[in-house]
Amino acid sequence: MTSSFPMASEPFFLLSFFLLFLLLPISSLPSTLNLWPQPTSISWSTPAAIPLSPYFSIQPHFSSHIYLHRAITRYTRLILSERHRPIIPPVVNLSNSSLSSLHLSISDLSAPLQPGVDESYSLYISTSGATLTAATPWGAMRGLETFSQLVWGHQPVVPIGLRIFDKPLFTHRGLLLDTSRNFYSVRSIFRTIRAMSYNKMNVFHWHITDSQSFPIVLPSEPELAAKGSYGSSMSYSTRDVKRIIQYGLSRGVRVVPEIDMPGHTASWAEAYPEIVTCANRFWAPTGKPALAAEPGAGELNPLHAKTYQVVQNVLHDLSTLFLDQYLHAGADEVNTACWETDPAVAHFISTGGTHDQLLEKFINLTHPYITDTLNRTVVYWEDVLLGPYVKVRPATLPTESTILQTWNNRAKNTKRIVQAGYQVIVSSSDFYYLDCGHGGWVGNDSRYDVQEAEPSD
Numbered sequence: 001m002t003s004s005f006p007m008a009s010e011p012f013f014l015l016s017f018f019l020l021f022l023l024l025p026i027s028s029l030p031s032t033l034n035l036w037p038q039p040t041s042i043s044w045s046t047p048a049a050i051p052l053s054p055y056f057s058i059q060p061h062f063s064s065h066i067y068l069h070r071a072i073t074r075y076t077r078l079i080l081s082e083r084h085r086p087i088i089p090p091v092v093n094l095s096n097s098s099l100s101s102l103h104l105s106i107s108d109l110s111a112p113l114q115p116g117v118d119e120s121y122s123l124y125i126s127t128s129g130a131t132l133t134a135a136t137p138w139g140a141m142r143g144l145e146t147f148s149q150l151v152w153g154h155q156p157v158v159p160i161g162l163r164i165f166d167k168p169l170f171t172h173r174g175l176l177l178d179t180s181r182n183f184y185s186v187r188s189i190f191r192t193i194r195a196m197s198y199n200k201m202n203v204f205h206w207h208i209t210d211s212q213s214f215p216i217v218l219p220s221e222p223e224l225a226a227k228g229s230y231g232s233s234m235s236y237s238t239r240d241v242k243r244i245i246q247y248g249l250s251r252g253v254r255v256v257p258e259i260d261m262p263g264h265t266a267s268w269a270e271a272y273p274e275i276v277t278c279a280n281r282f283w284a285p286t287g288k289p290a291l292a293a294e295p296g297a298g299e300l301n302p303l304h305a306k307t308y309q310v311v312q313n314v315l316h317d318l319s320t321l322f323l324d325q326y327l328h329a330g331a332d333e334v335n336t337a338c339w340e341t342d343p344a345v346a347h348f349i350s351t352g353g354t355h356d357q358l359l360e361k362f363i364n365l366t367h368p369y370i371t372d373t374l375n376r377t378v379v380y381w382e383d384v385l386l387g388p389y390v391k392v393r394p395a396t397l398p399t400e401s402t403i404l405q406t407w408n409n410r411a412k413n414t415k416r417i418v419q420a421g422y423q424v425i426v427s428s429s430d431f432y433y434l435d436c437g438h439g440g441w442v443g444n445d446s447r448y449d450v451q452e453a454e455p456s457d
């Protein structure tokens, strides 16, 4: 080796160091299968593989179950067309026969896609055949994803003598997409749900509305989107929503809608200025408390009767459009200064009322409607119970119908919520936010530091 590298000793040392790193994984490769996420258990004692027949099929077709049937059709096409070539292919002995089918066996074909549904599956591939066994169609979809990841080579092969058992560690594996600050097309949402299914994630948390825009067209409150979206080409119709839900069902992904309220609602003021406090005001007036956590100030007025009429229509429409048992109703970052710009609220506070009572009133008038009338489990952000400035008492939030989602204080708030008896969705901003950690909420942009013009009213 030295003679073929007639160079100074130092670079040679570096080179051999590098080669060592390259070589190390090779020796451990025969048993390496590149699966993501890693299954619960995998055994592949003698590395061997079998070529996939060009007539490979998944049996039976389950034509009676449209979502599973679509998944089977999709995976069959993917498996037969994909030509994954690992950088370093596993070293295996090839069987001299070929695999012509994967047999699916499902014990409860009618199990709905809902919180806690059994997503376990087991997969066995041998020279005599391949079987995928699952309790539900949703577990079968996870197994099909795994099977598709096992195929490699220009002449596709799959491992044999392979046994996999897999089940999720967590029943809720979600991804939140905010379609209010930025609009995303239906195609982009499809792409996101598709990527989730490759990673065996199962809840698309659709943060539909916020202060910036109200992009969903609701049958009984069409004005909210007509005036509050970025434009008619940047809103979601009933048909769009249905397509997104169907797309999710074909991939084992639930769609949980969130309408954030009573904070984060400046966009509602375009249609209903009378029910939104501090709308169209500069978010950070000099020498006074900020009116919002970021530009786009405006909150639903808890003392205005019309607020509840509009909110009820919104929630009702949401429950008819979305099938999921969970309905996310926001309740984060309520700003007391914004509320107090309203004379009725200011009077309520100056005569001994508290901000907590105002939030409790809002929750008391909306929570039972969601749980009792609409028969949904409410999800709120943790702020509603742990908010530093305004919060409700636990009695207002029954543990059996309320789930709290954490985002602050790392594990601390999660512990507090679990100790208080609630189910919790953990989405700590320190670990899981993909938009934080690189600058402030509004970026380092001086345009946000000064008010450019007074609104004329």
Ligand SMILES: *[C@@H]1O[C@H](CO)[C@@H](O)[C@H](O)[C@H]1NC(C)=O
Binding pocket: 030, 046, 047, 048, 091, 092, 093
């Ligand atoms: C392939 O088969 C031969 C003959 O049985 C055996 O010696 C060899 O170890 C096998 N290779 C692998 C990677 O299993």
Ligand SMILES: *[C@@H]1O[C@H](CO)[C@@H](O)[C@H](O)[C@H]1NC(C)=O
Binding pocket: 096, 097
């Ligand atoms: C395939 O393998 C089996 C079992 O080892 C052997 O009996 C058979 O002759 C082989 N067939 C071919 C075509 O090599």
Ligand SMILES: *[C@@H]1O[C@H](CO)[C@@H](O)[C@H](O)[C@H]1NC(C)=O
Binding pocket: 357, 358, 360, 361, 364, 395, 396
């Ligand atoms: C909200 O409801 C709870 C539980 O019923 C009750 O104790 C509380 O007084 C109500 N709060 C307000 C402000 O109405």
Ligand SMILES: *[C@@H]1O[C@H](CO)[C@@H](O)[C@H](O)[C@H]1NC(C)=O
Binding pocket: 325, 375
């Ligand atoms: C309420 O929802 C639960 C869970 O989805 C369901 O089992 C029950 O049948 C529903 N009740 C009514 C009255 O619709």
Ligand SMILES: *[C@@H]1O[C@H](CO)[C@@H](O)[C@H](O)[C@H]1NC(C)=O
Binding pocket: 444
């Ligand atoms: C913000 O921008 C200014 C001007 O471009 C720059 O000097 C400053 O370092 C930036 N601050 C941060 C925290 O990035």
